[in-house]
Amino acid sequence: MKATAEDHLARLDEQVRRNPVGEGFVERGHFFDAAASMWVGGDLVHIDDLVLHDERMDVRAPTHELTIAHRILRARRRIAGAKSDWAMSDAGIGALTGYGDRDYEAGAGEATPASEGPADLESMVVEDDPLARELANIDAVLEQSQRLLDRVSDAKSSRQELVVGDLVVRDPDWDEEDRVAQWKHVLRDTDDLPPTLGAALIWDAWESLEPMQRQHWLGALLVAAYLRARGKVASHLFGFNIGLKAVPRERRRSHNRVTRLLSFLDAMSASAETGMKEIARLAQAREQMTRRLNGRRSSSSLPTAIELVLSRPVVSAPMIAKRAKVTQRAALNLISELGVRELTGRGRYRAWGII
Secondary structure, eight states, X not given: OHHHHHHHHHHHHHHHHHSTTHHHHHHHHHHHHHHXXXXXXXXXXXXXXXXXXHTTOOSSOOOHHHHHHHHHHHHHHHHHHSOTTTTTSHHHHHHHHSOSOSEEEOSSSOEEESSOOOOOHHHHSOTTOHHHHHHHHHHHHHHHXXXXXXXXXXXXXXXXXXXXXTEEOOOTTOOHHHHHHHHHHHHHTTTTSOHHHHHHHHHHHHHHHOOOSSOTTHHHHHHHHHHHHTTTTOSSOOOHHHHHTTSOHHHHTOSOHHHHHHHHHHHXXXXXXXXXXXXXXXXXXXXXXXXXXXXXXXXXXXXXXXXXXXXXXXXXXXXXXXXXXXXXXXXXXXXXXXXXXXXXXXXXXXXEEOO
């Protein structure tokens, strides 16, 4: 079982590193894994909503689940953009969990606060687009609410229970800092183990200890970061949640530890197999689309459209127009030339993608 997982991970890592669509696969993987993480946690987030929300082009008011999914997406990018060993360091774990130094080196030599705040919304909103400004204001309110909840969670020393109506927001006896410390102890004990076995152990420890009450999804990201730090999947941040969807919950949450560890290895293999199929599919789509570049002028916007289609699960005309700096009418012409399939009906928005 372990040997199978090791082999699948190694093959996936090699394909991502060598294939021309590797970069697009990595970008798409962030979205798919974030949505899969919500699914594993019992919530449904549509991938097209997540893509549009990331582009700040929402067609409906963002839900609480969508906001969490986008937080997962940002966390994945944060880890992937840092040095390979940062997320597994004391500074990295402290920054991601909130229990550590507030400043850290993000891999590019620049300090970034541990509690990630919202981007400068005004700079990301088109000045003459009232709808975009309104959606940005909604995002700002949601982000402000999230930061307030984060500060409440960080006030762990008070040990006071916060109650809103009849809803208990935080268990005062849930010592997150101590549980994180226990998990880090398990992490240190895996130094001499093979990467896949070590990953299985720290995943099981996270599931058992449940260090973070409101960020349980962070465990899968830390496991992926562990595989990257150990050099097992060095090309990208592995999408572990995608494979977890294929494993029955009764196996993932079994009282038998061996069953849980085996389910983890099965999930790794499933994720890697799905990834290799996705790369093959993207490579075929890229080949078909690049044929349409023959005879094109060097100033053509078609290469930009191809790059965007390969790096996002879905694209819309406004997304292509924004990236290629063309009108929406021109973006629709580019989509027509590429021959990608429409994935939505003619409702409030239209989106296209690779099938």
